[in-house]
Amino acid sequence: MLSKVNLRAYSSAVKPSSISSTLLLSRNPVITADIPKFEDQYFKYQNELWRRLMWTFPKWFYYRVGTLSEQRFRELNKRPLYNNPNIEYPRGRPEIRQERDRRFKQEVILPKTYEENKSSEDEEAAANTSMSRKITPNSRTTKADESGDTSSLERKLARTLYLVINDGKSWKFPNFSLQSTEAVKPLHLLAEEGLYQIGGKNINYFNVSNTPCHLINKDDSKEYLIKSHILSGQFVPQQSLKFMWLTKEELSEHLDATYFKEVEHLLNEI
Amino acid sequence: MLHRCQGGMQRLCEEGLKRLGSVKAITQIRTATKRTSGSKTNKNDSAGRRLGPKAYEGHFVNPGQIIMRQRGTVVHPGENVGIGKDHTIFALEPGYVRFYYNPFHPLRKYVGVALKKSLTLPTPHFAPRIRRFGYEEILDSSEAEKEESRMSRKEYLQRPKLEKARQESEYQDEQRLNKLVETFKEKFDLGLSESELNTVSDRFLKVCKLFSVGSSVEEAANQVTSDHILSLRLQNTNGSLSKEDMEKQVDAYLKLVNKFDGSVSVDANGNPCEKLSFSEKQSRCNEVLKTLEETYSNRVLSDEDKTTVYSLINNPLLFTKEEQTTLLDKYLPPVLPISVKDSIVEDIDLENVPNDINIVKLFDESTGTIKTVGRKKQAYSDLSKISASSY
Amino acid sequence: MFQQSRKVVIEQTGVIRDFIRHKRTSAISPSTQRVVNQLSAISATRKQPKLINLCNEDLIKHRTITNAWKLYNRKKNEKRMATLQKQYESIKNAMEDLKHTSPELYEAANKKETEKRFPIEMRIPTEYPPTKPWIYEYTHPSEKEK
């Protein structure tokens, strides 16, 4: 009851037409983030230490003596040189236990399930048939990255991309204001309908929350920001609109500086 | 009579409890393990164990007197009391029994012995402890002398050995002293009188001893000076030296020391040597190191070269013993490293090997291969032989 | 006959076993042997490497690396916490403002979304991209009806 009274008291304060909803439509990363240089180096170093401190591989347990696979394993992993008292070792005498030099990490080479040095044709033929084929992962950079196509959803797979549009004046996030004639519409619906209007209906998106995540207060208007993710489909401009999918750094170049500073903390760095 | 006595005891106990104030009244309960009167279930009866407090609050107790008999620690031992293996609490000091609580263990009851009647327990945490000395002075002089010369069996058995060691060291000191006086007379032109020479030698010996247990030369010299001045001062306070004499002697000693320390120093072996200034020592060290680095490193050394290197390094004036071993290991290693190219002969006829070459098998870690090469016998050096030949 | 049957056995199994008259007995039974084998795989005996004994320089290098790692992570966490704080502040600010600007919109924004489900199309980033990085073929349910 009380709240309703409050509602009435406030409702006439601001004109509905001054309220607008801005959509932060993002494409989430498809692949894992690029590791910074220091982290990468640190992990590699730790990995080396870890391998150095690893116990000797119990090959007799995995490869039974006398079997074919054991023979293949033996061919790949040569025995280290034993501590021969008649030989001089300028870099220290080896300490062999269970066919491993205790001073170093043990490098175990496992027999491959596929044949090495096969011609590409054979490989292609085997690619679809053989379960034990060699796995070659796709490249982390795509064609869109190479061609510099900023309107593609396939660019910068490791980063979060945000949709910005240009209506002839400047680049900005899509913004939709309430028409004074129509009834008051929730902010997220306003953004959704606006998006369908400018980008076509074939966009599968996920609205994170109905709650606005930020407010940009200007003299005569209030812009509420709504966050959502595009999951599939694509943005097809319905009018003569230019659009781009940009990362945070690129946004700082294209957006107005003060505007970017306002929304900077809402944008994802990876 | 007995009755009255008991009554008195009870009164005392009550009085003690009143004084205790905050402490809960400890009522005398007979906490026997078995009831004394017979019962149906306890056929195998045993007598009461006569537990409970044997001395009450405020009672005077002597050392060893039992204060409490109990099963388990009903009451914990506090100050000046001990606890037996059956948790019997007994006094360690003569004094007055106090039952109390300890703020550090709020759930425990304690009993202690206060050394004075006026004292309460626990003693305040930051206050000094009150302690009893308890030893009587022996006033009879002959008795006192006898007691003083009494020694433990261990000390008694060790005495001849210690005495022998003392004499031995005294003898050695004397020998060294004589030798030092000779050295100072012959090798160093100090211009000192006989008595001064003796003082100086004595001082030098002391400095050497301190130097050998790890103090620096300067530190040791200061220590010896201070010891000497202190002994003069003490002679003055004892009355065997007048004040003027003392001051005169101190001045003379300081002057002598100044003169002596300016010209003589201790080398790494603990022998007297010419004093070098820091910069001079540095430059000479560098010179030696430079020669070693430039002419005698990374190549096969002949026997003469080895002797030269050894004598260069074995210089107690310039290098400490640690530095000497490090340098010897560096420039005269047991075997030269394989990185020294001219110590290795690659093409070798295994059928007839020259006399001055050893055949060795080398494992190359980077390639993982074994190489058979010849190494010149000169590449091997034996320090004991070199040191023998250098003298 | 006996010879023949042995031959058959060899042909069938490929294993040549010499005939032993008495019962086969070994010190350990095969099942025990298997257990011993399994235990040997997890036991530490003769499998542990030498401890790493770093020289002075390398020890300091290692400590420097660890120091840098700690500092790096601390900075990273501080930055993340600051961003989260800012984001929270801006949500709060926006909602406070909305309450005054338009109570209807505030109500709508605060409405409980009971029917909402997390979309199954959303995928976790993988190390390498799929063959088709993006699905373009999507038609809105209302379009489909047409």
Added chain:
Amino acid sequence: MLQRNILRQSVKGVRTFGSHGPQHGVWSNREKPAALKLKDEEVYRDLMNKIEPGKGPASIKNMSQRWSYHSPLLIDETFKVAYDLLEQESEKCYNRIDEIKKQLEQGSSADSSTASRLRDELATLEVDAEKFNPEVLYNVEYFPESVDRSLPVYRKYLERKWKEYDLPVTMQRLEQLHVIPDTMPTLDPKANVKVKFGHNTEPELAGWITPGRLLPSFAVSSPPTISVQEFDGINDKSLYSVLLVNPDTPDVPANSFKTSLHYGLCNISLNYVENTIKPLDLLLNPENRVFKEYVPLLPEKNAQVQRACLWVFRQEKELSNVQFSSDNFDIRAFAQENALTAVGAHVWRQQFDRSVNGLREKYGLEKGRVFHRVRRPYPLANHDD
């Protein structure tokens, strides 16, 4: 020390560097005290660059061990990145330090609270800027005796080291031997106090004395050398008092003990670097500093083990005309009267041995009493003081 100097001189030319290091970066380029750098050139080379396989690190003195040394894989590459990262962080600190210094110079008239806040920040920044420098780490780890104590970063590391071992040992001995509270009520330790009797030629008695040790009388026959290492919060004008008391002097009439004073120093000026009280210095200039000459503890026969408790106090002001009674000394009252704050303490123990009589003669004391071997059960005199 000498060895390192020699080695520094022996390498020709200036420092040689690898791909990274001095050309950029604040740790190697900035004008800084030499104490923040590594003295040994060869060690510096191996610290900053890859240790050449087969040649080995310069810090290993044994040659065959040195040649057979293997570094862990990838340590150098990772170190390079880590070093750059830390150096950048340090550069930020130095920039901030410059800024603050400028502010302090300009705004000397500004209110004192901001100035003191800035000064505090400056003190922490000075430590932060250098605390991860590998050269500093190396110096403090391997030459803790010879680092420059005037630099706050070294003091921070030395304090940490002290708190890890020496402090717990000292506190344990002080508490278990009841130095606390038999002499002073308690101690808030601020300084590392070490004691040494320099005249001893036996290896087991030479060097710093572990707190709580039982020492023979001849080992304490001349005044001790005392080192008081402070770590923070003092200036050049700091003055110290040192008291050596024996709380176990027998008080036969009272059948108890009293405290006697055996050594009393005051107005000793110490700082971070000059931290040692040397006996020679005190002997030559005792004016206004020695108010009680050193007399060693000389326990009498059968008077049991006695504790020599050495207390170091920070003074508020210079003392003059100190009033005391050395025979029945009240250390608590003395400290309160002269406004002394205890910063550190040390303890050793002594008992009668064969060297006592000779020393008594030397120090002009009368012959010691002899007590009965057996302790009597006579109670304490019952009158109150």
